[in-house]
Amino acid sequence: MQSYQFKLQKGFTLIEVLIAFIILSFGLLGAVALQAKAKQASFDSMQRAAAIALGNDIVQRIRVNDSPQLATLYKQSFTSKTATNSSTTCFEGSCSAAQIALLNIEQWKRAIRARENTGSLDGATVCINLTPAGSKAFNLEVIVSWQGRQEFKANTQTSNVKCGAADKKRRLVVLTSYIYIRS
Numbered sequence: 001m002q003s004y005q006f007k008l009q010k011g012f013t014l015i016e017v018l019i020a021f022i023i024l025s026f027g028l029l030g031a032v033a034l035q036a037k038a039k040q041a042s043f044d045s046m047q048r049a050a051a052i053a054l055g056n057d058i059v060q061r062i063r064v065n066d067s068p069q070l071a072t073l074y075k076q077s078f079t080s081k082t083a084t085n086s087s088t089t090c091f092e093g094s095c096s097a098a099q100i101a102l103l104n105i106e107q108w109k110r111a112i113r114a115r116e117n118t119g120s121l122d123g124a125t126v127c128i129n130l131t132p133a134g135s136k137a138f139n140l141e142v143i144v145s146w147q148g149r150q151e152f153k154a155n156t157q158t159s160n161v162k163c164g165a166a167d168k169k170r171r172l173v174v175l176t177s178y179i180y181i182r183s
Helices: 012-064 070-074 097-117
Strands: 076-079 122-132 137-147 170-180
Touching (some): 012 097, 070 122
């Protein structure tokens, strides 16, 4: 009879476990990196949505106060750090177009500051441009510019927009509209 001797292989299972652990570690690191990138994209999306909502708000305010002096009442640039006038009111009786415009701008500045306090629009700059488009019409351009968290390369068209600090973290939204004066 022949006798077979088996050599025991010691430590082979341990090497398999270590290799599986390394593969699992790389997979978990990839999932964490993916989650971090998704969180950044979500924050950028929130900032852009806030800027669009604020821009649409002032466009609608201007559209409601459609007086012939529209360009002189609303054409301006300001930052979120611009002081607001707390004595601006126009809630009683009839108000002039200038009083309504002043109230609209003051309320809008407060809204931007509130958005900035929540972290959505850091260092916001707003530019409102109105250009005549006939005797009773205006082309309206509202630019909301803010500082994003990470750098990104702007295209030439975005780089040419003159509102806010032109650096690598600048984000902006440009809303355009056409306003016809009814009165």
